Amino acid sequence: MAAPALTLSNASAAYGGRTVLAGIDLTIRAGERVALLGRSGAGKSTLLGLLHAQAPERIALVPQSAALVRTLSVFHNVYMGRLDRRSTLHNLRTLVRPASADWREVGGVLARVGLAEAIRTRAGALSGGQQQRVSVARALYNRGPILIADEPVSALDRVQGAGILAEMARTHETLVLALHDVALALAATDRIVVLDAGRIVLDAPARDLDAARLSPYYAGTA
Numbered sequence: 270m271a272a273p274a275l276t277l278s279n280a281s282a283a284y285g286g287r288t289v290l291a292g293i294d295l296t297i298r299a300g301e302r303v304a305l306l307g308r309s310g311a312g313k314s315t316l317l318g319l320l321h322a323q324a325p326e327r328i329a330l331v332p333q334s335a336a337l338v339r340t341l342s343v344f345h346n347v348y349m350g351r352l353d354r355r356s357t358l359h360n361l362r363t364l365v366r367p368a369s370a371d372w373r374e375v376g377g378v379l380a381r382v383g384l385a386e387a388i389r390t391r392a393g394a395l396s397g398g399q400q401q402r403v404s405v406a407r408a409l410y411n412r413g414p415i416l417i418a419d420e421p422v423s424a425l426d427r428v429q430g431a432g433i434l435a436e437m438a439r440t441h442e443t444l445v446l447a448l449h450d451v452a453l454a455l456a457a458t459d460r461i462v463v464l465d466a467g468r469i470v471l472d473a474p475a476r477d478l479d480a481a482r483l484s485p486y487y488a489g490t491a
C-alpha cells in the first residue's frame with residue numbers, strides 16, 4: 270500500500286467554541302483520488318482546511334471561492350500559483366514584464382482549462398465559471414503532488430467538470446476534492462468519504478457505491 274500522504278487522527282475543529290468537526294480519523298495515501306461529500310454545512314471546507322494545514326508546501330489548493338485578484342490579469346493570477354518558489358526579484362519583474370518562458374508555460378496551463386485566449390484579460394471581467402477555471406489553472410501551475418480542491422467545478426456543466434477533473438488527475442498524484450455532484454464523484458474518484466454533521470459517516474471505494482447508496486447522506490443532485 271502507498272505511503273500516507275496526509276493523516277488526521279481524532280481531529281476536531283471549532284469556530285468560536287462551537288465544535289463543527291469531531292473524531293476525524295482520515296488517512297489519505299499517495300496516489301488516491303478522494304471525493305468528500307456531504308450536505309451544506311457538514312464540515313467539508315473545514316476538513317479540507319485541516320488537511321491543507323498538514324503540509325501546505327506540498328499542496329496545490331483550489332479554494333471554494335476562486336480567490337482571484339480581480340484587478341490583475343489571468344496570467345498573473347495563474348503565475349501566483351508558484352510565487353513562493355521564485356525570487357522576490359523575479360516576482361517583481363513579472364508584475365511589470367513577464368518572462369517569455371513563464372508566459373508560454375502559463376499559456377499552456379490555461380489551454381488545458383480552455384482559457385488560452387483569456388491570458389491578458391483582467392480576472393474580474395470573467396464569468397464565474399471562467400474564474401473557477403483560472404483558480405484550477407493556478408493549482409495546476411503550482412504542481413504540488415497533492416491537490417486539495419473545494420467544489421472546483423461547481424460552476425461548470427458535468428461534461429466540462431469531468432474534463433477539468435481529468436486535467437487535475439494528470440498533474441497531481443493525489444487528489445482530495447469536495448464535490449456536490451455525486452455522479453461526477455463516483456465517476457472521477459476512487460474513494461468516497463461522506464461527512465454528516467461534522468463526522469465521517471462513510472468511507473468506501475467508489476466502485477462499491479452508487480448514487481442510491483449515497484442519497485441518505487446527501488441532499489444534492491444525484
Ligand SMILES: Nc1ncnc2c1ncn2[C@@H]1O[C@H](COP(=O)(O)OP(=O)(O)OP(=O)(O)O)[C@@H](O)[C@H]1O
Binds near residue numbers: 284309311312315316
Ligand atoms: N469562519 C467560520 N466561522 C464560524 N462558523 C463557521 C465558519 N466556517 C464554517 N463555519 C460553520 O462550520 C460548519 C461547517 O462549515 P463548512 O464550511 O466546513 O461546511 P461545508 O460542508 O464545506 O459546507 P458547504 O458545502 O456549504 O460549503 C457550518 O455549520 C458553518 O456554519
